[in-house]
Amino acid sequence: MKVRVTEQPFDPWLELRAYQDSRDELAGRFGATAAFVGTMRDFNQGDAVQAMTLQHYAGMTERHLEAMSSRAAERWELLDSLILHRVGRLLPDDPIVLVAVWSAHRREAFEACRWLMEELKSTAPFWKKEETATGSRWVESNTPG
Amino acid sequence: MKVRVTEQPFDPWLELRAYQDSRDELAGRFGATAAFVGTMRDFNQGDAVQAMTLQHYAGMTERHLEAMSSRAAERWELLDSLILHRVGRLLPDDPIVLVAVWSAHRREAFEACRWLMEELKSTAPFWKKEETATGSRWVESNTPG
Amino acid sequence: MTQSLPGNLQVNVRFFAALGERLGRSEVRVAVPAGATIEAVWSAAVPGEPLPASVLVARNMEYSQPAQPVEDGDEIAFFPPVTGGRG
């Protein structure tokens, strides 16, 4: 179980792969991996977006993501989970978030992965500020899941 | 939209990454990627499994997976999808299947990815034969989703 | 080689996985009368055994039904429930 918040751009698929390879206890045991990656688009609510700044509540963010991961592991039979989230200034096509879950069977992996993403979007202390041609604006609310 | 059935071992995360990078039309447009990887475990139904052979109906398999991908693209607003499936002889920890879906929003990506996996498991013409300490056996049915 | 009689349809029949192993073959050609169904193709290929209810059928690489009539040159496949994927 790992949580990381980073100002550095990250490659979600390489990170996922490296994490999985580093976890000897997964070998031979996991049948199902479900992963979700959120990526910055170059448009939102009808406007072109040139860049974005992600603010967060350092300390609370990590604590909150770890608590979410623990709750998921209580609710479903999981072997492992990984959450990475970017903060700071992002450009279009930059990965923002990775959520990955390992389990023996696919139902648990799918359900836990989706639950973690919905929880993250609705409760983890991150805030987006978009830069458009007409200035910058705080994103007021997320799209419904 | 791509479908591939292969006798060669594949690295699902590198394949996913390479495919995404090759698709210029995705750049800046996708906000959500949902992926599922099924991996061979070293046990099933209480027995240690040493190896497995995956038979398929060459020709029908590809046609069927492509039809599934098209149906998913009609049902959800997807930007792209990728399905890879291994056949032949596999060892524990070998990836068996990768299903990945790209869309603007996460709901479509999650739902289409899960639907494709359920369809694949229940309708694509693949059959597993496991090698255990007491001999080989055809897997009679899949675990429920 | 099957005899090609006038009015007869030549059909390529395939068996997969446990079914093919049980029958001891994976491919056979049969001739059936015009208007014959997939079920009749089974009977021509596996004489003396009714088509098991659990067996799935495909015609020209698409799922079909036992009552579906076949045409000359069709490929008809019979196979057990599928078990692909993982997880």
Added chain:
Amino acid sequence: MTQSLPGNLQVNVRFFAALGERLGRSEVRVAVPAGATIEAVWSAAVPGEPLPASVLVARNMEYSQPAQPVEDGDEIAFFPPVTGGRG
């Protein structure tokens, strides 16, 4: 520096995102009487404006409620609805 009176609690207050920008600050220390709630901390930090219903509150980095009493040394955070993730 806030005056430290006997019986008073020292609390660190933080504001995030659009809320912090609107108030023109991200962090402030306030002193409140023993037994004060998170809502009272807000009133001490932002005099003359009631706590907006849409503002979320956290106490020591966990979600909390306006009616929750605070303790000396607490970190109390106020922030708008969160908008992380993507998709």
